[in-house]
Amino acid sequence: MGNASSMLTQYDIEEVQEHCNKLFSQQEIVSLFQKFCQLDRNSKGFISADEFLSVPEFAMNPLSQRLLKMVDGLNFKDFVAFLSAFSAKASLHHKIEFIFKLYDVDCNRKVSFNHIIEVLGDLSSSFISDEEREQVLCQLLQEAGYTRNSLLTLDDCIKVLDKSGIRMDVEVPVD
Template sequence: MLRMSLRRMIAIFDEDGGGDVDFQEFVSGLSAFSSKGNKEQKLRFAFKVYDIDRDGYISNGELFIVLKMMVGSNLKDQQLQQIVDKTIMEADLDKDGKISFEEFTKMVENTDVSMSMTLDTF
C-alpha cells in the first residue's frame, strides 16, 4: 500500500506525465499548499489527487482507490464501496456516474479548503 501511495504522489506532482518529478514540478505542486495559493489552486490540486487517469473526472473506481489508500485496512472493501457509491450519488449532479471539477467544487464548498491545505510558516 505504501508503494502505491508513493507512486500516486509522484503522479500527482508529475505534470508532464514523464514518470518523474523535476524541481519545477515539485515547486509547482507545493505551491498549492502556500498561504499565497488561492482557493481554486488548492481545489484543483485536491481534485488531481482523485483524478487518477487525468480525464477531468473522478470515477467510482478512482474514488475507491484513493480512499483505500487513505483508510488502508480500517474498513472492509464492501463498507468502503458503500461510502464511494453514496459520495458519487450525492456529488454527481448531472447523473453521468462521475464527478467533474465543478461538482467536486460544489461538494467541498462548505469546507475551508484554503485553511486545510495551507502549511503554517515558521
C-alpha cells in the first residue's frame, strides 16, 4: 500500500478485508482509506497521536489518552483493524478484547480492580461518586466469582462481560 497518498488497488482492499476479518465491506474500506489519508496530513503512511487528536470527537473522548496508546503510529491496515472492534459485525469476544486492552494500562495481560476503577472514573466521574462506582464494580465482580483483589485475564473479562450486552457499534459513512 505504500504511502497514504497512493490509491488502493482491489488487491489492497481484499488484503485489508482479510486483516480485519471481513468486518467492513469494500466500499467501507475505501471510505476509511479516504479518512485515513485526511488524517495522515504528511502522507507518512501512518497516523500520529497529534493527527488523531485533530479529530474533535476523538480529542473530546474521556478515554482519548488511553486510546492514544493504542492508535499512535497505526498504518492503514492496523487503523482498520483497530476500528473493527466498533463494527456492528464484530463479535462480542472481539469487543471485549478491545475493552480489555483499554483497561490493561500496564500491558501485562492482567486487569486489576484499580485499572477498572480508573477507566470507569474517566467515563463517569461527573455522574456517580467514587464510592458508588466501587460498590457497583465490587458487586459485578462478586456475581462473577471475583473479588476486588482479583487480577483478571482476558478470559475472566469475557466471563464477566459475556452477558452484559455491550453495544459499541459505529457506522462507517460511505461516500
